[in-house]
Amino acid sequence: MKKRTKSVFNRIADKSYERFVRVGTQDEALELLAREDTLVLVDRGKPRSLKMRCPCGANHVLTVNLDQTIGIAWRLRVTGSLISLFPSVWLQTGCHCHFILRRNRVYVVGRHARPKRGYFDRSVQHPH
Numbered sequence: 001m002k003k004r005t006k007s008v009f010n011r012i013a014d015k016s017y018e019r020f021v022r023v024g025t026q027d028e029a030l031e032l033l034a035r036e037d038t039l040v041l042v043d044r045g046k047p048r049s050l051k052m053r054c055p056c057g058a059n060h061v062l063t064v065n066l067d068q069t070i071g072i073a074w075r076l077r078v079t080g081s082l083i084s085l086f087p088s089v090w091l092q093t094g095c096h097c098h099f100i101l102r103r104n105r106v107y108v109v110g111r112h113a114r115p116k117r118g119y120f121d122r123s124v125q126h127p128h
């Protein structure tokens with residue numbers, strides 16, 4: 001898995017964003033995402049979640065939790081206008097999209113159901 005994760009950065013990102021937008025509420029994030037394809041950081045004093053359109057192309061909105069106090073959370077790194085998430089995001093249901101977000105670039109590493117064992121990874125809820 002390590003080798004595969006490294007090699008994925010040698011190819012062109014499946015999607016990339018020039019910036020991310022910081023908002024204060026989930027509703028603001030959803031309104032923004034209805035209008036444009038961007039990365040939206042919901043931040044109220046501290047980062048709460050990242051919302052974005054799923055890179056599978058179906059355009060549904062994903063919510064990636066960043067708040068450890070309310071459950072499994074991803075780690076966020078912000079470098080200027082660039083955002084990275086650790087570890088990768090792997091949807092448990094629906095499109096099963098598995099992707100990495102590094103420095104506003106999205107690398108889709110698979111679209112298949114998560115194997116029962118073998119990978120260290122975390123899954124995100126899949127809102128419809």
Ligand SMILES: [Zn+2]
Nearest residue numbers: 054056095097
């Ligand atoms: Zn999807």
